[in-house]
Amino acid sequence: MRIPCPYCGERDAHEFATLGDATLTRPDPAAADADAQFHDYVYLRDNPAGAHEEWWYHANGCRQWLRVARDTRTHAISGAVAARATEQASGEPA
């Protein structure tokens, strides 16, 4: 599998470490039900057949965390953007 790193270009997946679902948001630790929210955040994962947004870390490259769009059935990768770029672009600092 090859991942198009926005900084390094298309690179082999062996250079990356993966962390799974990139759509999760770290819950507000001050929320009244923070324990329940954190439980879901830490442990619960969907296992979709198809489009999946996931975190990949370019460990043997630019050391950037990338949000990669991958089809879990075909391994087709439709894009990758740096986490920082998306966080800033979204205009929602944590």
Place this chain on the structure above:
Amino acid sequence: MSAPNRNRLTSGGLIDRAKSLGFSFDGTSYQGYEGDTLASALLANGVRLVGRSFKYHRPRGIVAAGAEEPNALVELRSGARREPNTRATVTELYDGLVASSQNRWPSLAFDALSLNRFLSPFLGAGFYYKTFMWPAAFWEKLYEPIIRRAAGLGRAAEEADPDHYEKATAFCDLLVIGAGPAGLMAALTAARSGARVILADEDFLPGGGLNAEAGDIDRRPAPAFAAHVVAELTSLPNVRVMRRTTVFGVYDSGTYGALERVSDHLPEPLPFQPRQRLWRLIARRAVLAAGATERPIVFGGNDRPGVMLAGAVGTYVQRHAVLPGQKIALFANNDGAWREMLAAQAAGAPVETIIDVRAEVAPALVAAARAEGLRVLTGAQVIATAGKTLTGLTVATPSGTERIAADTLAVSGGWSPAVHLTCHHGGKPMWDAGLAAFVPGTCPPGLSVAGAARGIFGLGACLKDGAAMGAEAAEALGFTVPAPDVPEVADAAFALTPFWHVEGSKGPAFVDLQNDVTAKDVGIAHKEGFRSVELLKRYTTLGMATDQGRTSNVTGLAIMASLTGASIPETGTTIFRPPYTPVSLGALAGHHRGKDFRPVRLTPTHEWARAQGAVFIETGAWLRAQYFPRKGEKDWLETVSREVTAVRASVGLIDVSTFGKIDLQGADVGAFLDRVYINGFAGLAVGKARYGVMLREDGMVMDDGTTARLSPEHYVMTTTTANAAKVFQHLEFCLQVLWPELDVALSSVSEQWAQIALAGPRARDVLARVADGDVSNAALPFMGAIECTVMGGVKARLFRLSFSGELGYEIAVPARHGAALAAALMQAGEEFGITPYGIEALGVMRIEKGHVSGNELSGQTTAGDLGFGRMASTKKDYIGRVMAARPGLTDPERPCFVGFRPVDRSRRLRAGAHFLKLGAAPTLANDQGYMTSVAYSPHLRHWIGLGLIKRGPERLGERVRAYDPVRGEEIEVEICAPGFIDPEGVRLRG
């Protein structure tokens, strides 16, 4: 010995008669020529019996002329280089080649185990499942040894492989797989557009079928035409032609696996050359032009040496100038095989008879054959064969049965496109009834198929199709493709009547020659209900040998289909998985073997430590000094105790460069550290260091270490050696994903700084002689951190930290100065008897001091378990805080960190021992926790331990049992506080 090359034609072929090559087979010497394969050279010398079959030990000969060969598997080379199951048909002959037949005992000509054929009722379909089921005890003692003896292939070498294998990567716009007519034209057309092309071909001579083609192309003999195209390709800077290279797998994102046999055609690799090279080819597009595989017709006695595929007979005659026999007959169902035989005959092969199952054959073809003096039998079938190697056939014709003398029977049941690689992403081939063959279905993204591999069987059509597919791929990549220049070749019509199996023929009729599966076995599978193709395969082992059923799968399916009355596509499809042909494990491992399995990391003081006599130990990828034995010391314990005592009495040094070191800069580093450590860091003063504990988000401890603040916006963190990469990745995640608004930049500086720990009551005296500035208690107090210079101007960082419990410093200098620093410290400490110590002594001292380490940071312990509960800040949030508050992680019954000493001080403690209350039975329910670390304390002169036990800190003074069933030991221990030495910390503040 027979006359050399008695079956060799005097002219023609792509061999160099001036280059004679000597080789031996089963101890007999022969000679062949450059351009031969082992198979062609054996046939040239009249060797027809080359092996015994897998289950029944039947005599077998050469069937094919390429990668599909099911029979002619030999052991190649000898000793450590012995390689079993090598296909003689793709083994390039070299001078001095040594090969032997396999799976025969005591000899190839007389095989005692051929008696297995009398056991065939027991070895048939499903024999693994039926025959040996009862009694179970017989399996190991009786059945398995007999089967292993009787059924098998070659023997692997018993010594380590002396050769090297390497891995490489290459990139291209277009990968063309196969250098036959379609592949050559695809590569040439794309190459002329400027696309970067890789042309990979498994043969040592590119050209594929062109090398066995009798006619002319573009006014040149076909092989010369191929050579001409290859020469142009080779001359182009944007093309790489890879010979002896098999593309064996299609992987994700246009990645192709290929094996280049760099040295397999040599007695041994040239100096500094690998035997094989495993390629990762990254291609934007690919054209598969792998050709097609001929398939046999199944009839009684079809495994007799001398029965060959018709195309193979043609290849041996045309390419190798070898006559496979002196009386050749053809048994076929298609026109192509007739033309193959007529061409062979024109080249000098003694073809005498054509037997065709079809009642009607094109009159022009029949006339052409008769004009050449061939006997033609139509509507006829071979029903039996005779001879140890073939001597005659029994043929059923419309006018009765007759015997025909023949030493070679060329067989053709049609052709199967080599669709293998198209299946590697799960694509299923489709049945083409017109061709009676499977053709490619859905292909992997970026892969298209050209020529015979997609069922285009004429030579002229293959040339055209290759050019078109090459042009299409290059254009899709944005290249402007000049109009392809395709030579015109007139193709005869494709004429074939599907025919698979001569029913009622005499003797075993083999479908799968490599796994000894007969048509009768398919019938048994049908009768017993194993009718789907997947069940058929597993029940009979059809197609499950190393040839993956290249010549047998479709025939097996067809026979099953005729039994069930269903169509072939209804019965199933055959799909293929990587690898296309066997790949040696050596090639897959490459250089990653033995000590080179992974890179070794050396500390900056490695050579210095070696000169000091260090014994090294692997810790992760690092090689670290374990201890420094001296003459006269009887064991490691004596050495380690001496090192510990020297440090506690005076001073010692150890390289701690393996710790992870992370540089943090920015306005928000303090805030960031507050969010990743359980304890507060925002208030850390410049010039000070602080110990911190980090959790994972699930509440378990991830790592510990110290972070120092060098200037208002510049911090440096250390992590444990083992977790260096993990912590760095985690911190980057926190910064980039969780809190991108923080002004913090991270950089790993583990490699950039050498770090040496100096410990002992004399540490300051030694440091003062090496440091350029003031290192007094006032200038550098406990937990102080300063930037300065040492050794007369070398940039340095001094941290007053202690892992041993003694007065201690860690001195960091740029890595290139590490060894010089060690030497300078040794010189400065000479009068104090400074002692280098290894990680064993380091471990002893940290256990004496009661510090946690890797054994306690197991990923299953909380901060509370390890006694850090009170360190955790309640004034802030940090990673893991919420989850660490879960009831299960705050249960007071959890095993907690304490120290242990043996009640009988002479007893040795063991890490891993479980704790039980006195008198309690050793059951899981009674488990109280376990010992994590033990050491012999030279300070206390007895063994001490650290461990986790339920409610530990509340039970100081209580006695429990340390139960170690693995070593069969059980001793009484006393729970104590974890600090065995200087619990008040007077020494380290001194």
